[in-house]
Amino acid sequence: MKKLRLLFYGLSIILLASCAKQSTPTGGPRDEDPPILQQANPTDQSLNTKPETITLTFDEYVKLENPSKGIVITPRINKDEVEFTALKNVVTVKLNQELEDSTTYVFDFQKSVVDISEENPAENLKIVFSTGNSIDSLSLSGKVNFYFPASKTDFKDVLVGIYPVGDTTDVLTAQPYYLSQVDTAGNFTITNIKNGKYMAYAWKDANGTLKAEHKSEDYDFVLDTLHLNENIPGLTFNLSKADITPIRILRSATFGQNYDIVLSRPAVSTKLENEQLGNRYFYTSNDTRIRIYSDEAQSDSIPFQVTLSDSVGFSKDSLIWAKFPESERTPEKLTVSANSGKNFFQNLEAELKFNKPLKSVNTDSLYIAYDTASVIPITREMMSLPDSSRRDILHIRFSVPDSLSQEIFTVKAADSTFTDVENQINETSLTANYRKLKREGLADEISGAITGAQPPFIVQLVNSKNELAHEQFLDSSTTFSFKMVEPGTFKIRVIEDLNGNKRWDPSNFTERRLAERVFYFSNAEGQPNLVIRSGWSLQDQNIQASPPTGLPKTENSAVEKP
Structure with a gap:
């Protein structure tokens, strides 16, 4: 009986401990409701206000996700001075700076405000107010494409911005005056713009500086000035990389019995001139180094005219006096x-x-x-x-x-x-x-026509590994044909080779020259992939050129030529 009583006491203690222990309730529906804005100060669409602080009150506890990058503020302010905080159900934005007179400001919070429990973002959270007596209402909209997209096109971090004409900054030097984030389909809209003349840019802001890094980020620019006195739709950007650092010769010196020329960046075209080049003198070019070889050591300096061109069209001409002295340095092995x-x-x-x-x-x-x-x-x-x-x-x-x-x-x-x-x-x-x-294992032909652009063209078949499988140069024709093609999944890529140099030329922002247009075959489902089987003959695989950068080519009073 005593043992039974002890067992009862032990079970009672365990049950009491279990009841006293707190834990997260399990089961029940997941919270999928986004935070709802209950109050804003200043209120949306307010006039004649110059707030020092903006406060937003929600129906539940919230937090901020990367606000310095995720919250878009237009027109441009010094975002480094802005303080973003979230406490319980209130978000506070301390501006710490004077706002401009008679200006409409837009604070687009995008997905930066989320609830505590499930991190559901607040929807369509935008506060618009004016420091003057009217709200600017003009808009600019359009689409962004990539000339060389990844296997899965990602528009994350792609921005579009405009700068007033006369502004001393641009997309490579400072954040824009008006700014918009591109959506997952590549579309954008900049709203509440003041009447005026602007220059427009788009770029993939991978490092979050709100400006383009020309050495590492894709970007594009519109050559024409946009005169916004009405809403402008249909603006197109085509992003690609273009390093506009001019090519330079950093140094040149002997290397054993040879002579080295070291460049600041790789050259796409290298030309050396000397009467004995190819007979007594030879050279190799590897990345940023040119090495000149002589068939024997020489006491005199030998002149070489060096002409270099980089990918964006910059060139460098130099007269180099090379020396080929006797050397005890062991020659590099031949590979x-x-x-x-x-x-x-x-x-x-x-x-x-x-x-x-x-x-x-x-x-x-x-x-x-x-x-x-x-x-x-x-x-x-x-x-x-x-x-x-x-x-x-x-x-x-x-x-x-x-x-x-x-x-x-x-x-x-x-x-x-x-x-x-x-x-x-x-x-x-x-x-x-x-x-x-074997012949029976190949596709007979892939052919089609190119519309919406003029030759010369470079037409390329790119395989599923993004490798170049076949290439054609069309000097004056708009029809292409690839025969005896190995089966697989391909993309047909077309480069509008405007200068006929048989390579794609990127943009040159310094010289205000756009990149050569690149576009792709698209199947009935709007996808670029083309499946090829042995024995197939695919004709009429026609390719429509994608829109060039800028507005559609119509008589448009909103465009002013540079």
Whole structure:
């Protein structure tokens, strides 16, 4: 009986402890209701007010999520001076600065105010007031695109801003006067704008500075001045990267028996001029370094005219006096790499890249193997050097006869096959495999027409890995055709090559030049992907050019040419 009584007491203590313990209730519906604004001071649409502090009172406890970046304030104020706080159900904004006279201010809180429990953001939370006796009501709206979008287009952090004409700042130097966040579909609207003339910009503000970083962020600008005396819809921006830092020669000096020229940034075009270039002198260009080689040491300085061009069109011309002294420095070893793993249909095209200019090739140890015992010697007629002044790329082309049914062909080079201008040989052998595709495994043709733009065009097939699979240059035609295409999922990309230099040119903000337009094929569902199967012939894959940056080309009094 005593034991029974003790057991009863023990169970009672446990039950009492359980009842006394507090815990979060489980079950029940999840709170999905956003905070509701109950009171604002000043009230929305207020006139003749210059508040020092803005207070918002909600129906529940709230907190702020990254307010310095998420809350958009227009027109421009010194946001570094603004203090944002949330206490219980009240949000306070201390401005700590004098507002302008006769100006309409917009405080767009977007998704910065959320409830405590489930972080539901307050909806359509915007306070508009004027320091004068009227509310500015003009608006500017449109859409933002990317010329080279990621696999999944992300408009997060994309902003659109306008600056009054006469303002000494721009998108690269300071935040705009009026500002808007782009929505998830790329659309934007700037509201409550004062009548006036403005310059317009868009950019992806990845670092939250409210201005564009030209070295790292995509951006775009409208060349024309916008005269806002009425609402303006339909403004288009096309974002892309464009580093406008001019190319420079940082230094030049001897390196062993060679001569180095070091650049501030990579050049897209490098031209060296000397009477003996390609005979006695050769060069390589790698990223930001140009290295000139001589076939022998020399006591005299040798002149080279160097012409450099960067991606945005800046150029640099310099006369360099290079020296090639005797040197005890051990020459760099010769290395070779190949585009191994490439597929081909009829013509095997191998590309061999060297770290230094070639002097000679021993063809006795260079061949194509296609089974364990059969080889095809690579003759000099099968080889070519794209640039005799550089001699660092060797092309090998061989038309495989139909009588050879093998699938894998291997380019092989033994050690000591290649000798460079410093008399160094390749110390390791080279093996590069190439796969021959069967005719029945290929798509017959992909063809179509381009409308809404004028040639020349660069038409590209881009695979699912965002790699360039095929490319065509159309000098005067608007129709394209790719034949014998390997099956897969592709995008068709078109570059409007305005200057015909066979490459895409980015914008140049300094010279007020827009980037060359880039647009894509779109299927019936509005998606860019094109699925290709073996044996298919896809015709009439027509491509409509996307709108260029700016307003639609109509007689519009809202536009003034620069």
